[in-house]
Amino acid sequence: xxxxxxxxxxxxxxxxxxxxxxxxxxxxxALENVSLGLRRGEFTAIMGxxxxxxxxxxxxxxxxxxxxxxxxxxxxxxxxxxxxxxxTVLRRRRVGFVFQAFNLVPTLDVLxxxxxxxxxxxxxxxxxxxxxxxxxxxxLGLGERLRHRPxxxxxxxxxxxxxxxxxxxxxxxxxxxxxxxxLDSRTGREVLAILADASRAHGQSIAMVTHDxxxxxxxxxxxxxxxxxxVRDTQRTSAEEIATYMLSMERAA
Amino acid sequence: MxxxxxxxxxxxxxxxxxxxxxxxxxxxVTGYLGSAMRADDVTGSSATAALMLAIxxxxxxxxxxxxxxxxxxxxxxxxxxxxTRQIALLRLLGSTAxxxxxxxxxxxxxxxxxxxxxxxxxxxxxxxxxxxxxxVADVLPRVDHVWADPAVLPPVIVAVLTTWLAAWAGSxxxxxxxxxxxxxxxxxxxxxxxxxxxxxxxxxxTLAAFGTLLLLIGVALGLVTPLGVLVxxxxxxxxxxxxxxxxHAVMPPILRVVGRALGTSPPARLAAENAVRHPERSSxxxxxxxxxxxxxxxxxxxxxxxxxxxxxxxEDRPDLRVGIEQTVSATVAVFGILIGFxxxxxxxxxxxxxxxxxxxxxxxxxxxxxxxFERRQLRAMVLAESAALTAAATVxxxxxxTFxxxxxxxxxxxxxxxxxxxxxxxxxxxxxxxLVVAAGVLTxxxxxxxxxxxxxxxxxxxxxxx
Ligand SMILES: Nc1ncnc2c1ncn2[C@@H]1O[C@H](COP(=O)(O)OP(=O)(O)O)[C@@H](O)[C@H]1O
Ligand SMILES: [Mg+2]
Numbered sequence: 001x002x003x004x005x006x007x008x009x010x011x012x013x014x015x016x017x018x019x020x021x022x023x024x025x026x027x028x029x030a031l032e033n034v035s036l037g038l039r040r041g042e043f044t045a046i047m048g049x050x051x052x053x054x055x056x057x058x059x060x061x062x063x064x065x066x067x068x069x070x071x072x073x074x075x076x077x078x079x080x081x082x083x084x085x086x087x088t089v090l091r092r093r094r095v096g097f098v099f100q101a102f103n104l105v106p107t108l109d110v111l112x113x114x115x116x117x118x119x120x121x122x123x124x125x126x127x128x129x130x131x132x133x134x135x136x137x138x139x140l141g142l143g144e145r146l147r148h149r150p151x152x153x154x155x156x157x158x159x160x161x162x163x164x165x166x167x168x169x170x171x172x173x174x175x176x177x178x179x180x181x182x183l184d185s186r187t188g189r190e191v192l193a194i195l196a197d198a199s200r201a202h203g204q205s206i207a208m209v210t211h212d213x214x215x216x217x218x219x220x221x222x223x224x225x226x227x228x229x230x231v232r233d234t235q236r237t238s239a240e241e242i243a244t245y246m247l248s249m250e251r252a253a
Numbered sequence: 254m255x256x257x258x259x260x261x262x263x264x265x266x267x268x269x270x271x272x273x274x275x276x277x278x279x280x281x282v283t284g285y286l287g288s289a290m291r292a293d294d295v296t297g298s299s300a301t302a303a304l305m306l307a308i309x310x311x312x313x314x315x316x317x318x319x320x321x322x323x324x325x326x327x328x329x330x331x332x333x334x335x336x337t338r339q340i341a342l343l344r345l346l347g348s349t350a351x352x353x354x355x356x357x358x359x360x361x362x363x364x365x366x367x368x369x370x371x372x373x374x375x376x377x378x379x380x381x382x383x384x385x386x387x388x389v390a391d392v393l394p395r396v397d398h399v400w401a402d403p404a405v406l407p408p409v410i411v412a413v414l415t416t417w418l419a420a421w422a423g424s425x426x427x428x429x430x431x432x433x434x435x436x437x438x439x440x441x442x443x444x445x446x447x448x449x450x451x452x453x454x455x456x457x458x459t460l461a462a463f464g465t466l467l468l469l470i471g472v473a474l475g476l477v478t479p480l481g482v483l484v485x486x487x488x489x490x491x492x493x494x495x496x497x498x499x500x501h502a503v504m505p506p507i508l509r510v511v512g513r514a515l516g517t518s519p520p521a522r523l524a525a526e527n528a529v530r531h532p533e534r535s536s537x538x539x540x541x542x543x544x545x546x547x548x549x550x551x552x553x554x555x556x557x558x559x560x561x562x563x564x565x566x567x568e569d570r571p572d573l574r575v576g577i578e579q580t581v582s583a584t585v586a587v588f589g590i591l592i593g594f595x596x597x598x599x600x601x602x603x604x605x606x607x608x609x610x611x612x613x614x615x616x617x618x619x620x621x622x623x624x625x626f627e628r629r630q631l632r633a634m635v636l637a638e639s640a641a642l643t644a645a646a647t648v649x650x651x652x653x654x655t656f657x658x659x660x661x662x663x664x665x666x667x668x669x670x671x672x673x674x675x676x677x678x679x680x681x682x683x684x685x686x687x688l689v690v691a692a693g694v695l696t697x698x699x700x701x702x703x704x705x706x707x708x709x710x711x712x713x714x715x716x717x718x719x
Contacts, residue, residue: 065711065713088622088628099623105617117625119519120625
């Protein structure tokens with residue numbers, strides 16, 4: 001009997017992960033021998049220089065992309081070789097996403113976008129779920145905007161809609177890839193605080209890629225990537241310490 | 254970039270080729286018939302007959318060219334909508350809107366010229382093929398005919414000019430693209446645009462109301478004189494122009510109703526939303542087909558009403574009735590095919606615009622995949638969207654065509670028996686059945702390429718920042 005990721009308190013796990021793009025001399029190794037487990041209810045920040053493989057890691061862990069080596073689990077399901085259909089359903093039920101941009105369906109209004117995960121799952125939210133959504137919408141300050149379309153919102157508001165959507169179905173795990181990358185730092189931190197808060201309230205796990213040491217200092221755990229490898233894995237630490245480490249990494253590069 | 258331009262222009266090229274080929278083939282065939290009549294001129298009336306043929310041919314050519322113009326303008330508008338960001342970036346870097354619009358119009362001119370030249374060749378070959386078939390099947394004697402006839406050039410020139418003009422008209426939105434759209438959300442519409450849309454809706458409503466009034470006056474006049482049909486014709490053209498112009502207001506409610514009929518599965522609901530939420534886009538996709546189906550239905554209804562009237566009038570002359578049946582059926586068949594060709598051009602337009610619009614929604618499709626939409630659900634969504642568009646266009650066309658056909662028949666025939674007569678609209682069920690089947694086939698064909706495309710979208714690639 002193999003040990004299941006959940007026995008270790010993990011919601012997602014990768015082991016010996018490798019990802020190569022292209023073949024032959026032009027091949028790029030985006031990830032090399034990465035092993036990482038995301039713990040239940042924990043807020044993990046993923047940091048590293050541009051091109052270090054953060055997005056690739058996140059996509060593979062979320063079942064959006066497949067690795068060229070190693071294994072991937074989402075919950076207790078080994079998704080490494082899962083057929084597309086099953087993987088899609090798993091993603092739909094267990095994972096929430098906030099991307100850097102293009103998060104929203106332009107033809108749907110705010111409410112339509114927030115309810116999209118239910119819609120895609122072909123069901124109506126239960127009364128309890130509806131209450132969760134209403135609370136989220138209130139908390140994110142979107143109550144007045146439910147009938148607005150994405151292009152009528154500011155960047156920060158759009159990201160808040162994306163967060164509401166990612167949390168609406170209360171998935172085990174939320175992935176956020178530089179969710180504040182297009183926002184000014186104040187709006188960005190606001191958005192992050194909401195994300196961290198909302199998830200802690202429901203014991204959800206978050207994995208977030210960020211460049212902002214202050215944002216990362218709110219995380220329970222910080223994983224640093226460089227050249228496709230994990231170079232440091234630490235518990236919560238100060239923004240200054242994170243900034244110093246990031247600087248030293250950039251110098252070394 | 255070049256490859257993308259090529260795929261974007263392929264639809265316009267095809268439409269220009271089809272329109273020019275249709276015109277050339279029609280004129281070549283009438284020219285050939287003219288030669289045949291001259292060779293066998295016993296009554297000395299061949300010149301008049303040839304002239305009549307040419308006039309009839311030109312009526313159909315004008316219809317085909319008009320539909321091709323509408324289709325091309327809408328295709329170009331779709332392309333421009335997809336290029337908004339790129340246009341905005343060039344504007345940001347200092348290019349003028351005028352220069353950009355001029356460039357698109359020039360692309361249209363070049364594509365139109367190539368398409369028309371191809372059409373000249375294809376149309377002539379088709380006509381030669383038909384003449385050959387007629388000779389072999391013993392329908393017509395083999396006659397000497399010069400195929401290199403300058404008389405067939407006008408539709409070629411008209412096709413070039415129409416494509417040029419349509420590209421110009423369709424690229425109007427270039428003027429409204431603001432440089433800031435390169436940085437922000439491309440879906441945003443400016444205040445001026447919304448004002449322009451309101452103005453357009455008002456013009457369309459006025460045209461439709463005034464035209465319908467005129468049409469009804471024509472129908473009333475038709476009770477006493479067949480000349481009522483001329484008043485009715487003007488009213489019909491005006492009101493229909495109003496409908497075409499106001500398609501962005503007319504089509505969405507219809508699409509909403511049709512969309513509801515698709516069911517409540519997630520793909521169907523998203524497809525219905527897609528069809529409704531972007532009124533410009535969905536009206537661009539459907540209006541060509543509405544025109545085509547309206548024309549076919551109108552003509553068939555008018556002929557059917559005429560036939561029923563003739564049959565009623567000759568109840569006691571069974572010897573005549575057979576002849577009437579045959580003549581009317583043959584006329585409906587020939588004219589139906591000729592107008593149907595415009596419907597074909599419109600169908601090409603729908604296939605293209607749907608493909609383009611799916612292509613332009615790559616990001617959205619990738620997002621849906623990331624959020625948990627399965628491949629088969631995406632496929633179902635594209636199919637449902639295609640079905641909603643086709644069904645809405647076909648139903649609208651059949652309803653409008655029935656009304657116009659009846660109005661035409663009433664205005665023309667209301668006075669023929671000396672006493673005012675109300676002509677009941679006769680529904681040509683055969684033609685309707687053909688239209689419905691064709692719409693079903695079109696739904697499938699139109700969704701083929703985009704659904705293949707939609708299912709190969711990788712969520713990761715779609716979400717990558719450019
Ligand atoms: N589709 C792709 N094809 C080729 N190389 C890619 C592709 N996606 C990412 N890469 C490469 O993989 C490496 C890691 O990319 P990414 O995960 O996006 O980095 P990060 O998100 O940390 O900036 C980079 O060198 C990048 O160029
Ligand atoms: Mg990245």
